[in-house]
Amino acid sequence: MSARSVEDHQEHVSGLLAALHTLAPTALPLTEALGSIVSADVTSPVDLPLFRNSQMDGYAVDAESVRNTPATLAVRGVLAAGSGTPPKHLVGSAFRIMTGAPMPEGADTVIPVEDTTGVSKHAVTINRGRAAGEFVRERGSDITAGMLLVREGTRLEPRHIAALAAVGAATVITYTPPRVAVITTGAELKSAGTQLNPGEIYDSNGPALASLARANGADVVSIARSTDDPDVFRELLSYATSVADLVFTSGGVSMGDFEVVKETLQPLGAAFGHVAMQPGGPQGSAVVNEVPILSFPGNPVSTMVSFEVFARENIRRAAGLPPIASERRPLTAALRSIPGKRQFLRGRRSGDGVEPVSGTGSHLVAMMAWADVLLDIPADVTELDAGTPVSVIPLSAWN
Amino acid sequence: MSARSVEDHQEHVSGLLAALHTLAPTALPLTEALGSIVSADVTSPVDLPLFRNSQMDGYAVDAESVRNTPATLAVRGVLAAGSGTPPKHLVGSAFRIMTGAPMPEGADTVIPVEDTTGVSKHAVTINRGRAAGEFVRERGSDITAGMLLVREGTRLEPRHIAALAAVGAATVITYTPPRVAVITTGAELKSAGTQLNPGEIYDSNGPALASLARANGADVVSIARSTDDPDVFRELLSYATSVADLVFTSGGVSMGDFEVVKETLQPLGAAFGHVAMQPGGPQGSAVVNEVPILSFPGNPVSTMVSFEVFARENIRRAAGLPPIASERRPLTAALRSIPGKRQFLRGRRSGDGVEPVSGTGSHLVAMMAWADVLLDIPADVTELDAGTPVSVIPLSAWN
Numbered sequence: 001m002s003a004r005s006v007e008d009h010q011e012h013v014s015g016l017l018a019a020l021h022t023l024a025p026t027a028l029p030l031t032e033a034l035g036s037i038v039s040a041d042v043t044s045p046v047d048l049p050l051f052r053n054s055q056m057d058g059y060a061v062d063a064e065s066v067r068n069t070p071a072t073l074a075v076r077g078v079l080a081a082g083s084g085t086p087p088k089h090l091v092g093s094a095f096r097i098m099t100g101a102p103m104p105e106g107a108d109t110v111i112p113v114e115d116t117t118g119v120s121k122h123a124v125t126i127n128r129g130r131a132a133g134e135f136v137r138e139r140g141s142d143i144t145a146g147m148l149l150v151r152e153g154t155r156l157e158p159r160h161i162a163a164l165a166a167v168g169a170a171t172v173i174t175y176t177p178p179r180v181a182v183i184t185t186g187a188e189l190k191s192a193g194t195q196l197n198p199g200e201i202y203d204s205n206g207p208a209l210a211s212l213a214r215a216n217g218a219d220v221v222s223i224a225r226s227t228d229d230p231d232v233f234r235e236l237l238s239y240a241t242s243v244a245d246l247v248f249t250s251g252g253v254s255m256g257d258f259e260v261v262k263e264t265l266q267p268l269g270a271a272f273g274h275v276a277m278q279p280g281g282p283q284g285s286a287v288v289n290e291v292p293i294l295s296f297p298g299n300p301v302s303t304m305v306s307f308e309v310f311a312r313e314n315i316r317r318a319a320g321l322p323p324i325a326s327e328r329r330p331l332t333a334a335l336r337s338i339p340g341k342r343q344f345l346r347g348r349r350s351g352d353g354v355e356p357v358s359g360t361g362s363h364l365v366a367m368m369a370w371a372d373v374l375l376d377i378p379a380d381v382t383e384l385d386a387g388t389p390v391s392v393i394p395l396s397a398w399n
Numbered sequence: 400m401s402a403r404s405v406e407d408h409q410e411h412v413s414g415l416l417a418a419l420h421t422l423a424p425t426a427l428p429l430t431e432a433l434g435s436i437v438s439a440d441v442t443s444p445v446d447l448p449l450f451r452n453s454q455m456d457g458y459a460v461d462a463e464s465v466r467n468t469p470a471t472l473a474v475r476g477v478l479a480a481g482s483g484t485p486p487k488h489l490v491g492s493a494f495r496i497m498t499g500a501p502m503p504e505g506a507d508t509v510i511p512v513e514d515t516t517g518v519s520k521h522a523v524t525i526n527r528g529r530a531a532g533e534f535v536r537e538r539g540s541d542i543t544a545g546m547l548l549v550r551e552g553t554r555l556e557p558r559h560i561a562a563l564a565a566v567g568a569a570t571v572i573t574y575t576p577p578r579v580a581v582i583t584t585g586a587e588l589k590s591a592g593t594q595l596n597p598g599e600i601y602d603s604n605g606p607a608l609a610s611l612a613r614a615n616g617a618d619v620v621s622i623a624r625s626t627d628d629p630d631v632f633r634e635l636l637s638y639a640t641s642v643a644d645l646v647f648t649s650g651g652v653s654m655g656d657f658e659v660v661k662e663t664l665q666p667l668g669a670a671f672g673h674v675a676m677q678p679g680g681p682q683g684s685a686v687v688n689e690v691p692i693l694s695f696p697g698n699p700v701s702t703m704v705s706f707e708v709f710a711r712e713n714i715r716r717a718a719g720l721p722p723i724a725s726e727r728r729p730l731t732a733a734l735r736s737i738p739g740k741r742q743f744l745r746g747r748r749s750g751d752g753v754e755p756v757s758g759t760g761s762h763l764v765a766m767m768a769w770a771d772v773l774l775d776i777p778a779d780v781t782e783l784d785a786g787t788p789v790s791v792i793p794l795s796a797w798n
Contacts (some may be wrong), residue, residue: 048762051598080586080587082587083586085598101598114654141763142760142765157610159768159795162603162610162699165601167604167765187480188499193568193569193570198448200481200563202566208560211433228479255498255512257456258480361536363448369548369561397557
């Protein structure tokens with residue numbers, strides 16, 4: 001059996017997951033939108049400021065009347081912020097005005113309270129004049145209706161939330177996180193925090209796939225674990241495909257006697273085969289109830305590497321997140337790689353370089369916690385000297 | 400009235416918020432811990448692998464018995480993953496063994512199924528021998544009990560979640576997000592999505608402060624808006640101090656006639672005064688019911704800048720997040736700054752430089768959406784040529 005190349009399988013998987021990129025966008029309440037990705041340009045529905053208003057606590061006047069100071073003016077009233085339709089200004093008089101209050105119609109300048117002397121409730125002495133327009137915020141001087149406020153693809157930061165709130169946007173149209181379900185398989189698996197019997201181990205693939213999916217913008221709607229009983233797996237699969245846009249399985253795809261995923265999915269038209277890579281060689285894929293299923297091998301490192309290589313960028317794109325680009329970094333130490341398979345070794349950025357972390361064993365899940373990249377070593381490379389630049393794929397990180 | 404320097408007020412605020420850094424840590428379920436910050440080193444409670452097991456689907460043998468091949472061995476049974484206490488190996492025989500199954504006691508090698516020919520259920524022909532130890536995962540070869548697994552201060556990425564799950568950790572001890580309450584004030588404020596009357600505007604300070612706090616690791620437990628009625632403000636403050644570790648208010652601190660925050664808090668011992676900065680000059684602080692209150696001015700840009708300059712790093716430290724460091728970048732355009740006040744102008748990174756964004760008006764909330772840094776211009780600087788390096792403070796971003 002000749003193994004498929006990584007590139008070929010990537011293309012195959014991207015085809016299977018094409019529907020993820022056509023999910024209808026979500027109108028998210030602004031209060032929940034921090035960190036979400038805007039799926040279309042947002043223009044302002046209004047002018048900001050919405051109306052001409054005062055930039056200072058002081059007195060609204062016409063500049064002409066206070067050109068010569070000191071000048072004592074009649075005070076016709078007090079305008080607080082939120083005080084409704086502004087009155088008409090009478091030349092030579094003043095209104096006491098607060099920051100943000102609408103300017104009287106015809107007044108063109110605000111004299112800060114610091115530059116005045118109160119005479120009585122009904123009169124004020126202006127000690128310093130100002131040019132027309134000073135301390136007045138003109139309508140639309142921040143943004144006008146129809147102008148671009150937030151660009152498609154923007155991750156909403158606090159400053160965007162503030163601007164959207166300011167123009168009165170109660171909701172914002174965002175990319176819809178693809179819904180992901182995870183089914184791990186293996187009779188030996190127990191959940192963290194429970195007691196193990198001899199031969200059992202803790203399931204790390206459920207938490208790993210769920211957090212990988214989340215870290216790349218997915219909404220994890222179901223995490224379940226199957227025994228090696230095909231009826232149990234079928235039941236979990238039926239539920240998963242009813243709630244998710246994409247289902248991951250781990251384990252049960254290899255050459256053992258109890259390969260529940262392979263045995264259940266093959267009659268449903270799934271493709272199982274080897275990809276010329278290590279770890280993560282055995283890969284399966286299917287479409288069940290119109291939902292794509294990616295079946296990864298059960299070793300924890302194999303599962304995580306499979307996600308990074310085949311699923312990550314598809315999920316990110318569906319969620320509106322930018323791709324994570326590979327880098328080239330020189331090796332801090334020599335390494336060897338087996339021929340004929342593309343190797344994804346664990347590495348860690350170190351200064352400008354990258355150092356290999358741990359051995360190749362696909363069970364080395366604790367050591368993988370110290371890695372932050374995969375070293376992507378081509379199939380035909382078997383030895384690399386220290387200092388050789390290699391392609392490096394950053395591991396998924398909290399986004 | 401002489402204004403306090405930014406540094407002095409930063410020191411004052413940090414003193415007020417000192418208690419934030421002594422919040423008891425939280426034991427978080429691992430399933431909810433992605434992106435949280437570990438508050439103490441985590442060591443592994445177990446060896447990984449937990450027991451000696453097979454790396455392959457194949458046959459468990461002793462290497463000595465298959466040194467000369469082909470060799471036909473009796474098959475004494477099948478060992479699946481999770482199959483319980485392993486049997487004893489008898490020299491010269493084999494067990495069919497699946498990946499992850501415990502090695503029979505005394506067997507030292509696994510022959511992959513690809514290198515065998517099935518003879519019957521009870522016999523197998525080994526076509527290629529292997530060195531002792533090959534395809535066997537030794538107990539503790541990934542990590543041993545007591546070894547460091549995740550370092551204090553680590554943000555939990557998917558790989559850490561996987562490793563913690565693998566060693567059976569159901570919970571993880573994390574920094575406790577400080578609980579923040581936000582009270583905005585201003586009779587003119589309405590919520591986004593509602594209808595405005597003349598003179599009213601949309602409240603952006605509530606959404607801004609809440610998302611700034613969240614983006615820096617806080618848990619926002621209350622967002623409320625007060626009228627200018629002191630009884631309403633007092634009531635909201637009473638609730639806020641009963642649920643939060645830190646309360647932010649916006650507005651009502653300046654020189655107007657309706658300064659509800661100032662009027663309510665001053666009798667409770669609050670300090671109000673000017674800080675020599677723009678925007679954000681008027682600042683207040685208090686401790687009410689043993690909870691620190693920071694009172695920011697009400698202009699949207701002033702509120703956001705006040706948060707960045709005085710609150711951000713305190714919240715980040717409490718939440719276990721690393722500080723956001725200032726950078727130095729050359730200006731892409733000349734700019735002027737008023738003397739006597741430290742200016743925090745909005746800017747945007749552009750290549751290796753930084754370009755000023757918008758004017759200085761503290762109402763320019765829409766334009767601020769295009770900024771990603773504050774230009775930190777010292778009080779005594781009034782003119783800067785293009786190309787001059789300036790200190791640049793990155794704005795809070797989704798973390």
